[in-house]
Amino acid sequence: MTDAVLASDATTIGSADAAWWRQAAVYQIYPRSFADANGDGLGDIRGVVDKADYLAELGIDAVWLSPFYPSELADGGYDVADYRDVDPRLGTLSDFDDMIAALHGRGIRVIVDIVPNHSSNRHALFQAALAAGKGSPERDRYIFRDGLGENGERPPADWQSVFGGPAWEPVGDGQWYFHHFATEQPDFNWDNPDVHAEFLETLRFWSDRGVDGFRIDVAHALAKDLPEVLPSQAELDAMDTTTGRHPLFDRDEVHEIYREWRRVFDEYDPPRIAVAEAWVATPERRARYATAEGLGQAFNFDLLEADFDAAQFRHIVTVNLAQSAATGSSSTWVLSNHDVVRHATRYGLAPRDGSTAKQGSAWIIAGAPADQVDLARGGRRALAASLFLLGLPGSAYLYQGEELGLHEVGDIAPEDRQDPAFFRGADPERDGLGRDGCRVPLPWERGGSSYGFGAAGAHLPQPAWFARYTVEEEAADPASSLSVYRHALALRRALQTAETLEWIETGRDDVLRFARPNGWQVVTNFGEEPFPLEPGATVVLGALEGGAVAGESTVWLRD
Numbered sequence: 001m002t003d004a005v006l007a008s009d010a011t012t013i014g015s016a017d018a019a020w021w022r023q024a025a026v027y028q029i030y031p032r033s034f035a036d037a038n039g040d041g042l043g044d045i046r047g048v049v050d051k052a053d054y055l056a057e058l059g060i061d062a063v064w065l066s067p068f069y070p071s072e073l074a075d076g077g078y079d080v081a082d083y084r085d086v087d088p089r090l091g092t093l094s095d096f097d098d099m100i101a102a103l104h105g106r107g108i109r110v111i112v113d114i115v116p117n118h119s120s121n122r123h124a125l126f127q128a129a130l131a132a133g134k135g136s137p138e139r140d141r142y143i144f145r146d147g148l149g150e151n152g153e154r155p156p157a158d159w160q161s162v163f164g165g166p167a168w169e170p171v172g173d174g175q176w177y178f179h180h181f182a183t184e185q186p187d188f189n190w191d192n193p194d195v196h197a198e199f200l201e202t203l204r205f206w207s208d209r210g211v212d213g214f215r216i217d218v219a220h221a222l223a224k225d226l227p228e229v230l231p232s233q234a235e236l237d238a239m240d241t242t243t244g245r246h247p248l249f250d251r252d253e254v255h256e257i258y259r260e261w262r263r264v265f266d267e268y269d270p271p272r273i274a275v276a277e278a279w280v281a282t283p284e285r286r287a288r289y290a291t292a293e294g295l296g297q298a299f300n301f302d303l304l305e306a307d308f309d310a311a312q313f314r315h316i317v318t319v320n321l322a323q324s325a326a327t328g329s330s331s332t333w334v335l336s337n338h339d340v341v342r343h344a345t346r347y348g349l350a351p352r353d354g355s356t357a358k359q360g361s362a363w364i365i366a367g368a369p370a371d372q373v374d375l376a377r378g379g380r381r382a383l384a385a386s387l388f389l390l391g392l393p394g395s396a397y398l399y400q401g402e403e404l405g406l407h408e409v410g411d412i413a414p415e416d417r418q419d420p421a422f423f424r425g426a427d428p429e430r431d432g433l434g435r436d437g438c439r440v441p442l443p444w445e446r447g448g449s450s451y452g453f454g455a456a457g458a459h460l461p462q463p464a465w466f467a468r469y470t471v472e473e474e475a476a477d478p479a480s481s482l483s484v485y486r487h488a489l490a491l492r493r494a495l496q497t498a499e500t501l502e503w504i505e506t507g508r509d510d511v512l513r514f515a516r517p518n519g520w521q522v523v524t525n526f527g528e529e530p531f532p533l534e535p536g537a538t539v540v541l542g543a544l545e546g547g548a549v550a551g552e553s554t555v556w557l558r559d
């Protein structure tokens with residue numbers, strides 16, 4: 001018995017070329033940890049140019065660059081001091097133009113990260129707000145409130161920031177500003193037209209430079225409605241986040257901002273694309289960000305939050321394909337990014353509270369102490385899950401290093417850590433070791449300084465076992481994770497036709513099998529028992545063992 005899942009026609013937005021994003025393989029580069037061309041210990045834009053052939057050979061369709069803008073690095077670059085420039089430590093605008101040319105020349109599109117919920121406290125607009133004082137138009141661009149008490153010496157509310165510690169910071173004149181994240185990241189006031197103008201200019205600036213699209217940071221938090229008397233943190237926590245009327249998150253009017261942005265995206269040919277990072281309560285709420293009048297696509301983190309489990313995977317795929325079909329978007333799939341423990345490591349952890357994945361909050365998954373990980377099993381499962389994901393209709397978002405089967409670095413010493421979530425005393429049960437472990441600079445070569453990352457070493461320490469995961473090592477081994485990713489990404493181009501799949505019942509709870517309309521099939525064995533295939537099946541990716549799909553592995557077949 002089969003049940004069909006129908007996604008949308010592939011032509012909802014614009015022409016055929018304009019629809020490139022619908023089934024793209026997008027590779028996330030965390031620039032400071034990718035490749036360091038100028039040898040100062042930090043990855044840079046020239047490093048991306050140097051690795052353009054590597055990216056082309058990998059077979060991805062687009063690159064998403066995490067922030068490369070001037071920043072004090074209070075939050076790994078998500079504290080932006082100037083939205084329309086390159087951090088001098090990472091290069092210049094001219095380097096950026098060269099990078100666009102190098103990637104476009106190889107058929108790779110470029111998506112950049114836009115951080116509109118907050119700026120850095122070093123941003124000129126925030127510095128102007130501090131200088132101009134209470135009640136000024138400059139202060140109105142951010143969220144300032146008078147403190148409580150006779151001289152405003154107490155915070156306006158007891159709110160906690162996402163990274164731990166208070167969310168209101170005093171500025172010395174009785175006023176306080178609100179920051180969802182680190183103290184150095186004041187939230188913008190999106191009721192102020194100047195803020196709209198600032199970001200429209202930024203979107204045009206990068207679009208004019210040839211950028212193909214944008215990843216929108218914390219897209220669900222921009223619109224806020226703070227009453228005169230602020231609720232307490234406990235009251236906030238008790239509020240429903242599914243109504244569109246929560247004071248801080250996922251408010252319905254946030255979509256007015258994205259409709260305004262869409263008009264800018266559509267000024268370009270092909271229209272610029274966008275993908276929302278929106279941690280919202282339900283797939284239905286998420287779909288609102290992914291409409292043709294809005295951002296067009298939204299990250300779906302459901303697989304990232306799931307266990308390596310057939311039933312969970314099937315349910316998530318079915319629900320999300322149906323959801324995209326209903327809104328005309330295409331589905332997105334993610335297993336790893338710069339905020340979570342790498343999936344090779346998650347899948348090697350012993351279950352905690354019955355789950356290996358959701359070890360805490362939705363968006364920072366707890367760090368993974370190195371001695372608690374079954375590396376081999378995690379690696380096996382990660383490859384199986386990645387090949388399952390790459391066979392799905394929709395866009396696959398990959399995170400640098402996952403193609404190498406790279407593990408989280410779990411044993412970074414406290415004095416070497418950088419993530420504000422680690423230092424601001426967030427709940428250790430929730431935030432664990434923070435996010436540095438997935439941001440350690442990539443290993444390119446077997447030897448040399450910092451495994452080929454750069455001449456001055458790496459800004460986060462690389463463990464000795466990185467030697468086993470280098471590009472040099474894996475490129476020479478046809479059975480390596482890198483070689484399998486390359487093969488899968490090359491085949492994927494032929495596989496991606498209509499955005500549909502059909503489940504084929506396997507008679508096993510721990511084995512999933514689906515067919516794409518053009519005769520390709522994906523079989524993933526989530527269990528340990530081999531799954532025998534019918535004789536004569538044509539395997540195009542992965543290998544059978546004695547005619548069976550081995551435990552914790554995926555094969556691709558075709559008619």
Ligand code: NOJ
Pocket residue numbers: 075078115181217218277338339
């Ligand atoms: C989400 C980003 O992915 C994360 O790295 C960052 O810390 C927060 N947004 C704040 O910008």
